[in-house]
Amino acid sequence: MSVKIEDVIQIVEVQLGATGARAADRIIEDLGAESADIVGILAAVDAKYSIHIDEMELPDIRTIADLAASITRHTDAG
Amino acid sequence: MNIAGAVTLLEVLESRARETPELSAFVYDDTAHSFGALWQRAGWFAACLLNQGVTAGDRIVLALPNAPDFFTVFYGSQRAGAVPVPLFPGAGPARLAAIAAQADANIIVVAPAARDGLKEVLADRPEQSNTVVLIPDIGADTPPVAALPTVAADDLCFIQYTSGSTGDPKGVQLSHANVLANIKQLIAGMRITKEDVFVTWLPLYHDMGLILMSMVPFYLGARLILLPTRLTNAQAWLDAIQTHHGTVTAAPDFAYRFLLRHLKDPGRFDLHSLRVALNAAEPVRAQTILDFERMFGLEHVMIAGYGLAEASCGVSTGVPGTPVQVDDRGCVAIGPPFPGIEIRIDCADAAQDPAGEILVRSAATTRGYYNNPAATEELLTDDGFMRTGDLGYLDDAGYLYVVSRRKDIIIQGGRNIAPAEIEEVTDAAPFVRYTAAVGIDPGGLAGEQVYLFAELRAGAARDEQGLPAMTADLVQRFLRHFGFRPGRVYLLAPHTIPRTPNGKLQHGRLRQRYLDGSLRSAGGILFPEY
Numbered sequence: 001m002s003v004k005i006e007d008v009i010q011i012v013e014v015q016l017g018a019t020g021a022r023a024a025d026r027i028i029e030d031l032g033a034e035s036a037d038i039v040g041i042l043a044a045v046d047a048k049y050s051i052h053i054d055e056m057e058l059p060d061i062r063t064i065a066d067l068a069a070s071i072t073r074h075t076d077a078g
Numbered sequence: 079m080n081i082a083g084a085v086t087l088l089e090v091l092e093s094r095a096r097e098t099p100e101l102s103a104f105v106y107d108d109t110a111h112s113f114g115a116l117w118q119r120a121g122w123f124a125a126c127l128l129n130q131g132v133t134a135g136d137r138i139v140l141a142l143p144n145a146p147d148f149f150t151v152f153y154g155s156q157r158a159g160a161v162p163v164p165l166f167p168g169a170g171p172a173r174l175a176a177i178a179a180q181a182d183a184n185i186i187v188v189a190p191a192a193r194d195g196l197k198e199v200l201a202d203r204p205e206q207s208n209t210v211v212l213i214p215d216i217g218a219d220t221p222p223v224a225a226l227p228t229v230a231a232d233d234l235c236f237i238q239y240t241s242g243s244t245g246d247p248k249g250v251q252l253s254h255a256n257v258l259a260n261i262k263q264l265i266a267g268m269r270i271t272k273e274d275v276f277v278t279w280l281p282l283y284h285d286m287g288l289i290l291m292s293m294v295p296f297y298l299g300a301r302l303i304l305l306p307t308r309l310t311n312a313q314a315w316l317d318a319i320q321t322h323h324g325t326v327t328a329a330p331d332f333a334y335r336f337l338l339r340h341l342k343d344p345g346r347f348d349l350h351s352l353r354v355a356l357n358a359a360e361p362v363r364a365q366t367i368l369d370f371e372r373m374f375g376l377e378h379v380m381i382a383g384y385g386l387a388e389a390s391c392g393v394s395t396g397v398p399g400t401p402v403q404v405d406d407r408g409c410v411a412i413g414p415p416f417p418g419i420e421i422r423i424d425c426a427d428a429a430q431d432p433a434g435e436i437l438v439r440s441a442a443t444t445r446g447y448y449n450n451p452a453a454t455e456e457l458l459t460d461d462g463f464m465r466t467g468d469l470g471y472l473d474d475a476g477y478l479y480v481v482s483r484r485k486d487i488i489i490q491g492g493r494n495i496a497p498a499e500i501e502e503v504t505d506a507a508p509f510v511r512y513t514a515a516v517g518i519d520p521g522g523l524a525g526e527q528v529y530l531f532a533e534l535r536a537g538a539a540r541d542e543q544g545l546p547a548m549t550a551d552l553v554q555r556f557l558r559h560f561g562f563r564p565g566r567v568y569l570l571a572p573h574t575i576p577r578t579p580n581g582k583l584q585h586g587r588l589r590q591r592y593l594d595g596s597l598r599s600a601g602g603i604l605f606p607e608y
Contacts, residue, residue: 014546014606017553017563035336036491039524040565047608055339055523 003049003075008068011048015041023065041067049075081297085231086254088156090297091117104149104292104302105322111146113296116153119146123154124226126217130185130209134159134227137183137237139208141167141174141192141283144307147213148282149292151187152236159227161234163249164283166493168561171196172503177239178208180247181448187211231255237448238285238387240487241496248496249448250387257289259418259441260390261297264290267416268354268381269398270326272298275351277324279305279315286359289391291328312337316347328356328383330492332525334366338373339523349374354398358383360489360525361480362410367402378402384412384480388457388464390442393419394478405479412478418442421478422463423471432471433481437463485586488517490528490565497585503559504530504552509538513552514575516589520565527565530556531588533575534604545569545605568592574602 005023013021018031027033027041042053045067051074053061061067080097084090091113094101099114127138138155140162142148148164155162163181165174167189174196178186186208188196196210235257241248264270276295280287282304295302303322305314315337319327334357355376357366362382370380381396396402396413403411415421418440425434443464446454457465467484488495500515507513510532518529532552538544549567556564576584576591591597 010546011606014549014553014567015563017550017557019547019550034562036524037563039522040527040563043520043522043524044566044606044608048606058340 003068003071005065005068007048008045008071009064011044012041012064012067015044021064023068024063026062027064027067028062045071051075085258086229086233087235087257087293087296088153088229088254090258091120091153094296094299098299101299102301103296104146104304106144106146106304111149113299116146116149119150120153120157121222121226122220123150123213123216124157125223126220127155127158127160127185128223128226129217129220130211132158132160132185135234136160136185137163137181138185138187139163139165139174139178139181139183140187141165141169142187142189142213143167144279144282144287144304150213152282156229156235157226159229159233162236163239164236164288165239166281166283166561167192170558170561171199173242173559173561175199175203175206175208176244177242177247177249179203179206180242180244181237181239181249183208185209185211187213229254231258236288240387240494241499243496243498244502246453246496246498247447247450248453249450250444251446251448252387252390252444256390256442256444257293258297260289260392261294263416263418263440263442264294264392265298266418267392267413268326268356268395270294270298270300270354272300274298274325274353275301275303275322277303277305277315277318277322277327279307279311280328281307285385285387285391286328290356291326312341316341316349319349319352320347323351325351325353326356327352327354328358330359331357331362331366332360332491332523334370334380335363335523335525338366338369341373344373347374349376352376352379355380356383356395357381358385358392358395359492361483362412364402364404364408364410367410382410382412384468384470384478386466386468388444388466389419389438389440390444392416393421393438403477405473407479407481409479409481411473412480414476415478416440420463421472424465425471433469433479434471436466436468436470436478436480438466439463488515488528489526490517491524491562493562495528495560500528500530500556500560500564501583503555504532507532507548507552507555509535509544509548510552511535511572512575512583514583514585514588515564516585516592518565518589518592524565528556529592530564530567531570531575531592532567533570533572536572539569539571539604549605568603569605570597570602571604574600 094113095117102110278291383395385392497515504513
């Protein structure tokens with residue numbers, strides 16, 4: 001299943017209270033997320049796509065585009 | 079005056095400064111700060127405050143991170159006869175100003191980065207004339223004052239705000255007698271001695287970091303390693319335990335869960351010096367205890383604790399060195415109440431269900447909330463017990479089990495947050511009718527989170543395209559005020575938050591309708607769709 005990047009951007013924006021985020025933005029460095037916020041983003045992603053991204057994958061997810069790629073892998077695997 | 083005979087915390091520190099001035103009070107950033115220096119710095123700050131016109135009993139708000147100046151301001155305020163009001167330094171300026179107003183504090187001490195924002199907020203509040211003070215700008219050349227005011231056992235030691243709600247502020251007033259009583263209770267209950275080595279990153283503005291992890295070692299003259307508060311820096315925490323042979327540390331359950339999940343190469347840490355790893359300030363999970371001890375090859379080191387600001391800090395912990403017990407509900411046994419603390423369970427029918435509201439009585443319990451007689455009356459019984467609002471029971475051996483925490487407080491990441499304070503902030507958004515904040519544990523690593531439900535005005539509810547921006551706006555309002563973000567925000571259709579006939583929000587029913595799915599299936603949730 002292809003994941004729409006704008007949907008992932010929107011999840012990150014509403015979790016962080018951000019606007020104007022872009023796919024290449026780094027979630028922590030550019031958008032100001034704390035590690036607890038990442039947990040909230042993952043919970044939202046899991047709920048929307050009915051998948052489970054393990055927090056062990058977090059080191060590989062820096063940008064919104066990385067997150068979208070991870071979602072795609074999980075939805076394809078499912 | 080010696081420490082055993084001290085009736086105020088200041089007498090304890092003065093004795094330490096006089097008898098062992100060179101002894102390290104705490105180590106911060108690899109530098110030891112002696113009791114003599116701590117006492118002298120506090121005296122300097124007291125002189126600065128007196129020069130500013132501070133008089134006995136005045137409240138001084140301080141919002142400072144874990145660093146030596148916290149103690150300078152905290153004890154300096156006391157030495158000037160004033161009452162420190164420590165607050166979370168990451169909170170937004172509006173919250174600091176609001177609580178300063180509730181506490182009738184004329185002086186607010188902040189870190190340099192917070193000054194401009196705070197001054198802007200205060201400029202919009204002409205009725206408030208607070209002075210914002212920075213360390214060391216204030217009176218760098220202030221000469222010492224020969225005679226500082228005398229402080230008595232019944233004078234307030236500090237005020238701990240558990241809610242900054244304007245309508246229902248909860249500033250817990252703790253006297254020197256209260257705090258000293260709790261220090262002695264903690265020492266006896268947790269078998270703490272002056273040989274212990276404390277390692278802590280817990281924030282000093284909050285009771286567990288302040289009383290257990292700094293006042294107790296000060297009282298005993300035990301070694302204290304103070305770290306900056308960085309919840310996610312498990313490595314620095316464990317490094318400090320290993321390097322300094324730490325014997326006592328403490329954290330909320332989620333911090334241990336984060337550590338267990340994210341720590342790389344745990345095998346390189348030797349934590350066998352630890353005697354006590356206290357797990358408290360939020361519900362304790364048995365699995366966390368098992369996993370922590372297994373990861374580091376420890377036995378009977380992690381103990382569960384229960385306490386609340388209204389009891390100064392601690393009420394009960396497990397007995398160090400003994401196995402943890404879990405009941406058939408899955409609740410971790412806390413332990414017997416500390417010596418000097420009475421617990422009574424207020425249950426309807428003990429034969430049916432021994433669980434009921436936990437009531438606490440001891441010399442450490444508060445006299446009540448600052449400037450809130452209604453809440454104080456609700457808190458204290460006629461026979462001197464304090465209603466905790468938490469549900470629990472005592473087993474046959476007298477061990478306390480906490481079944482559920484009070485419903486009017488949400489604990490996110492170890493922080494207590496009052497729904498009423500959240501709702502005052504988010505109700506101000508022009509597109510909402512009402513908001514309701516509820517604590518929900520979605521089952522993951524993070525534990526209980528603030529879930530904010532915002533019921534929209536009719537016009538806003540029709541603006542489908544605008545819903546994401548409204549959600550982001552509410553998150554921003556929350557973040558600016560509290561300094562962290564809620565777990566989830568939901569936008570609801572008009573008239574969906576359950577209320578009583580006289581208009582009171584029904585948080586419990588809302589929570590239930592969210593969890594059982596009926597809120598969504600009835601079309602109540604407009605955004606997001608997950």
